[in-house]
Amino acid sequence: MVDVSYYCPRCGAVAELDRDARLADKSVTPFPLEGWSYASASDDYEADEWDGVKLVCGEGDASWSHPPDTERDDAPGCGEPFFLNFVRFEDGEEVSGSPESEHVRLAEGMGPGGPRGPSGPGFSR
Numbered sequence: 001m002v003d004v005s006y007y008c009p010r011c012g013a014v015a016e017l018d019r020d021a022r023l024a025d026k027s028v029t030p031f032p033l034e035g036w037s038y039a040s041a042s043d044d045y046e047a048d049e050w051d052g053v054k055l056v057c058g059e060g061d062a063s064w065s066h067p068p069d070t071e072r073d074d075a076p077g078c079g080e081p082f083f084l085n086f087v088r089f090e091d092g093e094e095v096s097g098s099p100e101s102e103h104v105r106l107a108e109g110m111g112p113g114g115p116r117g118p119s120g121p122g123f124s125r
């Protein structure tokens, strides 16, 4: 198991999830990808039937914290859902997947000074 941090694409709050190192993360999006099925953080999201995890910012079984470099006393999270997408393969080929709505960049694309992207095995760019 590895600890991986995910950033809310809306507010930058950080969720920490334990997950199997064999799972490869594809992206984090504010909308579900077409064809992906999502578990919630309290489900067995590492089971083969799931292609990703739906997180509700600030809620659920993940542990949440404010974006780095912020000092706030209120609870982190904007209450909006976002979606962690695992890499999917069909017939040995990676499925590219397209967001059902607008495409957003990964959190690490937020630029200098922004939150750093997730780290850990499974992330190689």
Ligand SMILES: [Zn+2]
Pocket (backbone or CB within 6 Å): 008, 009, 010, 011, 012, 013, 057, 058, 077, 078, 079, 080
């Ligand atoms: Zn948020």
